[in-house]
Amino acid sequence: MLQQLFNPSVQHTLDLIGIFVFAISGALLAVRKNFDVFGIAVLAEVTALGGGLFRDLVIGAVPPAAFTDLGYFLTPLVAALLVFFLHPQVERIQTGVNVFDAAGLGLFCVSGTTKAYEYGLGLTASAALGLATAVGGGVLRDVLANEVPSLLRWDRDLYAVPAMVGAALVVLCIRYDALTPLTSALAAATAFALRLLAMRFHWRAPRAWNRRSSATEAEGRGERREEGREDGRAHKATA
Amino acid sequence: MLQQLFNPSVQHTLDLIGIFVFAISGALLAVRKNFDVFGIAVLAEVTALGGGLFRDLVIGAVPPAAFTDLGYFLTPLVAALLVFFLHPQVERIQTGVNVFDAAGLGLFCVSGTTKAYEYGLGLTASAALGLATAVGGGVLRDVLANEVPSLLRWDRDLYAVPAMVGAALVVLCIRYDALTPLTSALAAATAFALRLLAMRFHWRAPRAWNRRSSATEAEGRGERREEGREDGRAHKATA
Amino acid sequence: MLQQLFNPSVQHTLDLIGIFVFAISGALLAVRKNFDVFGIAVLAEVTALGGGLFRDLVIGAVPPAAFTDLGYFLTPLVAALLVFFLHPQVERIQTGVNVFDAAGLGLFCVSGTTKAYEYGLGLTASAALGLATAVGGGVLRDVLANEVPSLLRWDRDLYAVPAMVGAALVVLCIRYDALTPLTSALAAATAFALRLLAMRFHWRAPRAWNRRSSATEAEGRGERREEGREDGRAHKATA
Numbered sequence: 001m002l003q004q005l006f007n008p009s010v011q012h013t014l015d016l017i018g019i020f021v022f023a024i025s026g027a028l029l030a031v032r033k034n035f036d037v038f039g040i041a042v043l044a045e046v047t048a049l050g051g052g053l054f055r056d057l058v059i060g061a062v063p064p065a066a067f068t069d070l071g072y073f074l075t076p077l078v079a080a081l082l083v084f085f086l087h088p089q090v091e092r093i094q095t096g097v098n099v100f101d102a103a104g105l106g107l108f109c110v111s112g113t114t115k116a117y118e119y120g121l122g123l124t125a126s127a128a129l130g131l132a133t134a135v136g137g138g139v140l141r142d143v144l145a146n147e148v149p150s151l152l153r154w155d156r157d158l159y160a161v162p163a164m165v166g167a168a169l170v171v172l173c174i175r176y177d178a179l180t181p182l183t184s185a186l187a188a189a190t191a192f193a194l195r196l197l198a199m200r201f202h203w204r205a206p207r208a209w210n211r212r213s214s215a216t217e218a219e220g221r222g223e224r225r226e227e228g229r230e231d232g233r234a235h236k237a238t239a
Numbered sequence: 240m241l242q243q244l245f246n247p248s249v250q251h252t253l254d255l256i257g258i259f260v261f262a263i264s265g266a267l268l269a270v271r272k273n274f275d276v277f278g279i280a281v282l283a284e285v286t287a288l289g290g291g292l293f294r295d296l297v298i299g300a301v302p303p304a305a306f307t308d309l310g311y312f313l314t315p316l317v318a319a320l321l322v323f324f325l326h327p328q329v330e331r332i333q334t335g336v337n338v339f340d341a342a343g344l345g346l347f348c349v350s351g352t353t354k355a356y357e358y359g360l361g362l363t364a365s366a367a368l369g370l371a372t373a374v375g376g377g378v379l380r381d382v383l384a385n386e387v388p389s390l391l392r393w394d395r396d397l398y399a400v401p402a403m404v405g406a407a408l409v410v411l412c413i414r415y416d417a418l419t420p421l422t423s424a425l426a427a428a429t430a431f432a433l434r435l436l437a438m439r440f441h442w443r444a445p446r447a448w449n450r451r452s453s454a455t456e457a458e459g460r461g462e463r464r465e466e467g468r469e470d471g472r473a474h475k476a477t478a
Numbered sequence: 479m480l481q482q483l484f485n486p487s488v489q490h491t492l493d494l495i496g497i498f499v500f501a502i503s504g505a506l507l508a509v510r511k512n513f514d515v516f517g518i519a520v521l522a523e524v525t526a527l528g529g530g531l532f533r534d535l536v537i538g539a540v541p542p543a544a545f546t547d548l549g550y551f552l553t554p555l556v557a558a559l560l561v562f563f564l565h566p567q568v569e570r571i572q573t574g575v576n577v578f579d580a581a582g583l584g585l586f587c588v589s590g591t592t593k594a595y596e597y598g599l600g601l602t603a604s605a606a607l608g609l610a611t612a613v614g615g616g617v618l619r620d621v622l623a624n625e626v627p628s629l630l631r632w633d634r635d636l637y638a639v640p641a642m643v644g645a646a647l648v649v650l651c652i653r654y655d656a657l658t659p660l661t662s663a664l665a666a667a668t669a670f671a672l673r674l675l676a677m678r679f680h681w682r683a684p685r686a687w688n689r690r691s692s693a694t695e696a697e698g699r700g701e702r703r704e705e706g707r708e709d710g711r712a713h714k715a716t717a
Contacts, residue, residue: 036631037684037686043630062538063537068599068600070600073602073606087686087687119302122307125307125312128306129306143383144621144627146626151278152272207273208276208322297531297541363548364546364551390520391514391516392513393517399516444516445514446513447518447562447563448563
């Protein structure tokens with residue numbers, strides 16, 4: 001049967017790793033936004049568990065794993081504490097964090113797609129929900145931090161595409177009855193590798209054709225204004 | 240019984256039309272916010288399916304139609320592609336889009352109210368959920384775009400009221416056992432017409448009494464600042 | 479059994495009081511953000527019912543109480559009307575509102591934790607969901623108003639901690655089989671008192687260690703910019 005892609009304990013460990021690295025990214029944003037220790041913990045939890053929570057609500061798997069597995073709940077708190085005390089060091093190893101985050105992306109798009117199919121969704125819907133599982137937490141993180149979700153911004157390296165490819169590979173395997181721990185691992189690895197390449201070579205997605213430059217630059221200002229420090233300069237500039 | 244307001248295939252077509260026009264409005268905002276092609280697709284999906292998704296989660300209709308009906312999922316992608324390639328033309332026919340959006344508003348408040356009642360909600364709750372179905376997608380769209388939901392802003396033409404009237408008419412029909420395809424169509428048409436009139440004559444809702452002007456103008460600035468282009472001017476102004 | 483902490487009608491009254499005061503806080507923010515009368519009503523509903531709605535979706539209690547109990551739905555509308563006509567007076571008694579809000583916080587963290595346990599969640603998960611029930615509405619309120627949730631901001635008096643303590647006391651009572659109307663009331667009263675003390679003495683939570691001052695002040699600007707009036711000044715300053 002599908003559910004157990006890997007030896008259960010192996011899969012659980014992989015899940016916890018993905019949760020942990022997503023939590024780190026949430027906690028780091030909380031520090032940049034100058035939140036207090038509870039804000040850091042909340043943003044860590046939301047970033048790490050939001051995607052899976054949405055998936056479980058959609059497929060009717062209630063109560064969601066986020067509220068039934070104590071490890072899922074406690075792991076983000078550990079990440080939040082680490083960032084609270086060590087965030088300068090953690091930021092210095094930002095690259096490392098990004099690599100782990102890419103790993104989490106790969107793992108979540110595969111496990112999310114598989115679980116969605118397990119619960120009776122069609123192939124396309126399963127892939128879409130797997131994608132939502134992988135990127136949902138990050139979107140919630142940015143919304144709570146009152147920023148434009150980096151998932152949507154043109155000036156960010158490709159993030160959704162690697163997860164889409166991973167989810168698509170999983171449904172292809174299901175379609176052709178070839179979903180095994182091995183093929184699942186390959187799908188996750190492919191998403192992981194694509195995300196790494198996107199970061200390495202700054203792959204970006206195109207914006208709509210024929211944008212009027214006016215809109216572009218104005219919006220450019222708009223985006224600058226969203227980050228506190230940049231804004232400091234902006235204000236000096238206008239003074 | 241209630242569910243089939245119209246011949247099923249007719250109703251499905253009406254749903255797809257509503258989804259399509261809502262998706263257009265989401266995709267257009269994504270272009271204005273300078274999102275990339277995936278951001279455009281995501282905002283189109285969220286705007287078109289968000290309201291119905293919320294409704295289905297509330298009434299426990301899982302998995303939600305958004306994930307079981309392939310047409311519901313693919314239609315927004317088509318809208319996103321259209322906007323991606325043709326958005327200047329699409330914006331030029333903005334009026335046409337607004338008319339379709341008004342049609343979607345009328346259709347969704349009726350079908351949302353009916354489905355909520357089907358699933359056992361009371362009359363008032365059904366109307367409330369029908370309203371949420373009609374306006375929910377637009378609110379999610381604005382939240383993801385990091386803007387104040389236009390639904391809530393005083394400087395926008397009435398949007399919620401037409402949907403409220405449509406939903407209220409449906410529950411009245413249910414209450415008096417008069418819900419037929421015809422009366423349902425009339426309720427949708429009423430909401431549609433009211434929205435058109437609100438846009439034509441710029442009907443607005445009152446703000447709280449005795450606002451201190453200070454708050455008003457300051458907030459006014461605040462709202463101006465939310466749109467990139469306007470903001471460009473604002474900065475020049477202060478320079 | 480757990481559910482009935484108090485005589486049902488007593489508990490229902492307490493719920494309505496909590497809903498009412500949360501709705502007041504939502505409506506007041508809507509007035510400050512210059513929303514129209516419908517925006518005020520929407521923000522009142524979301525603030526008052528959002529936390530419980532999230533809890534009910536997570537535990538699978540659908541349709542949620544917010545859509546089955548007419549009183550839950552109508553109470554926020556009454557609060558919205560009051561604020562619409564009397565908001566200067568309501569703001570003058572802001573302290574009173576804060577006291578009621580603290581009471582709502584205490585009541586909701588207790589009833590939320592109890593209901594979560596009733597539906598089979600573990601003790602930790604029940605406490606977490608009780609906390610989410612108590613603070614969720616306020617977070618949704620701030621997100622819809624396009625502001626950084628005050629729950630997360632370091633420059634706000636402690637809000638989550640009192641609710642955490644209340645929820646923790648409830649699970650301790652459950653763990654040691656001591657959950658009675660009396661102990662439940664004591665837990666709610668403790669959360670209530672802690673919140674009052676936090677407001678009275680401006681207790682704040684620490685931010686991450688070793689923040690670089692640059693980030694701090696820049697973010698400080700960022701936060702100032704979020705409030706319309708302040709911003710007015712800011713602009714004059716730069717002119």
